[in-house]
Each structure stands twice: as structure tokens, then as C-alpha cells.
Amino acid sequence: MRLLIDVGNTSLKAVLWQDGQIQPCDTNNIPWLQITVVVYACVGRSELLKQLLEKAQAQNIDCFEATVSHELGTLHCAYQQVGNLGIDRWLALISGYTLYPNTAAIVVDAGTATTIDVLNNDGQHLGGWILPGLDLMTASLTQNTQRVFDDENTPFANELGKNTPNGLKNGALVATIGAIEQAKLHLNTKNSLLIFAGGYGQLLQGYFSDSIFDPMLVMKGLNYWYELAKKS
Numbered sequence: 001m002r003l004l005i006d007v008g009n010t011s012l013k014a015v016l017w018q019d020g021q022i023q024p025c026d027t028n029n030i031p032w033l034q035i036t037v038v039v040y041a042c043v044g045r046s047e048l049l050k051q052l053l054e055k056a057q058a059q060n061i062d063c064f065e066a067t068v069s070h071e072l073g074t075l076h077c078a079y080q081q082v083g084n085l086g087i088d089r090w091l092a093l094i095s096g097y098t099l100y101p102n103t104a105a106i107v108v109d110a111g112t113a114t115t116i117d118v119l120n121n122d123g124q125h126l127g128g129w130i131l132p133g134l135d136l137m138t139a140s141l142t143q144n145t146q147r148v149f150d151d152e153n154t155p156f157a158n159e160l161g162k163n164t165p166n167g168l169k170n171g172a173l174v175a176t177i178g179a180i181e182q183a184k185l186h187l188n189t190k191n192s193l194l195i196f197a198g199g200y201g202q203l204l205q206g207y208f209s210d211s212i213f214d215p216m217l218v219m220k221g222l223n224y225w226y227e228l229a230k231k232s
């Protein structure tokens with residue numbers, strides 16, 4: 001059984017992988033005796049990750065940190081400085097490319113930040129964008145202005161705002177939707193996939209017909225990375 005860990009800037013997520021199945025994992029109750037390997041990715045800071053890795057090492061369980069490379073199989077990274085690309089972005093691309101081979105895709109991971117990455121059908125990552133996540137967009141405005149205020153109960157909606165919280169929330173949403181629309185212009189095919197992941201992935205997916213929401217995209221990427229990296 002594999003323990004897969006993804007550390008973002010908001011939270012640490014862990015799942016168990018066995019025989020092609022992913023199960024949720026409570027980090028307070030990890031079945032250590034059944035774990036054969038730990039595969040992890042980290043873009044944030046996490047004391048909990050340190051503790052989990054120490055526990056694994058104390059039990060002689062191999063731990064592998066996923067890294068970005070210029071290529072993995074036939075997938076190619078757009079960054080020259082591959083070490084600068086967030087590993088969560090690379091794992092989401094690995095997942096997209098493995099689950100939907102030979103298909104151009106736009107991969108959106110909407111968490112603390114919203115990342116938008118463009119992949120052509122040859123497996124070439126063309127590049128992408130980093131936007132503040134929806135919460136960061138609204139918080140940066142409420143924190144840096146006198147009169148812009150938020151309201152917990154106001155939803156994000158693709159509509160014009162007629163009060164301040166609506167204007168704030170809807171502005172963040174349409175900025176994000178607009179960026180995704182711009183990404184489509186970088187692919188010269190109508191047959192591209194639009195894949196969403198992350199805490200706000202489901203909300204955003206709802207605004208794009210024929211798109212996919214896969215909350216396990218990065219976790220699946222960790223597993224594929226481990227299997228592909230082991231081979232090479």
C-alpha cells in the first residue's frame with residue numbers, strides 16, 4: 001500500500017493507494033504496518049509532513065519526493081528552469097497526459113493560487129499562468145482598501161455585481177474564467193480538454209460545459225510519477 005501526500009499552501013492532503021484504488025487517509029490514523037512506500041509533493045511549508053516522513057523513516061519505509069524534470073516519458077516541460085515549476089502543476093500535467101493521452105488539455109488547479117497550464121496533443125507543456133486563488137483575490141482587496149468589504153454568505157457568481165460583496169466575489173470569478181478562456185487561444189484545436197482540480201475546481205468546472213473535475217488529479221499524478229520515475 002502506498003501513502004501519497006500532497007502539501008499545498010493551504011493544507012496537507014494524504015491518500016492511500018492500493019491495487020489501482022485511492023482511499024482517503026486520516027493522518028492521525030495511518031496504517032503504517034501496511035505502507036510499503038511514501039510518495040510526496042510539497043509546494044508549501046508543513047510541520048506535519050516533517051513528522052510523517054520521520055515516522056516513515058523510523059519504520060524503514062522508503063520515501064520519495066516527486067520532482068519536475070525536463071521530460072517524463074513523452075511529456076515535456078515548458079520551463080527551462082524546471083526546478084522553478086511548482087511540482088503540483090507538473091503532477092497535474094502528468095495526470096492529464098496519462099489519463100487522456102494524445103489530447104490537448106488545459107489544466108486548472110484552483111487552490112491558494114489558481115494555476116492554468118496548457119498542454120498540446122504531443123505532450124508538450126506550452127506554459128501557463130499563476131493567478132491569486134479566488135480567496136486571495138478577494139482578501140487582497142479587502143485588506144488593501146478602505147471600503148471594499150466581503151460577506152461570508154455571498155456566493156461567487158458570473159454576474160454583474162450590484163453591491164460590494166457581489167462586485168468583489170464576482171470580479172474574482174470572472175477574472176479567473178477570463179484567464180481560462182485566454183488559455184484556449186494558445187491551442188489550435190477545438191478538441192481540447194479542460195480539466196479542473198483543487199479546492200475551487202468544482203465551482204469553476206460548473207462554468208465550462210464538457211469540462212472535467214478530478215479532485216484526485218494531483219494524487220494520481222504522484223502515483224504516475226512514482227511509476228514512471230521508477231522505470232527511468
Ligand SMILES: Nc1ncnc2c1ncn2[C@@H]1O[C@H](COP(=O)(O)OP(=O)(O)O)[C@@H](O)[C@H]1O
Pocket residue numbers: 007008009010011012110111112113133135197198199200
Ligand atoms: N469544498 C472545498 N474544499 C476545500 N477547499 C475549498 C473548497 N471550496 C473552496 N475551497 C478553497 O480552496 C482552497 C484550498 O484548495 P486546495 O486545492 O486544497 O489548496 P492548496 O493546494 O493550495 O493547499 C482554499 O482557498 C479554500 O477556501
Ligand SMILES: CC(C)(COP(=O)(O)O)[C@@H](O)C(=O)NCCC(=O)O
Pocket residue numbers: 008009010043044084085086087088089109110111112113114115130133
Ligand atoms: C503556484 C503555486 C503556489 C500553486 O500552489 P497551491 O495553490 O497549490 O498551493 C505552486 O505551484 C508554486 O509554488 N509554484 C512555483 C512557481 C511556478 O510554478 O512557477
Ligand SMILES: [K+]
Pocket residue numbers: 088109110111112113114115198
Ligand atoms: K493551485
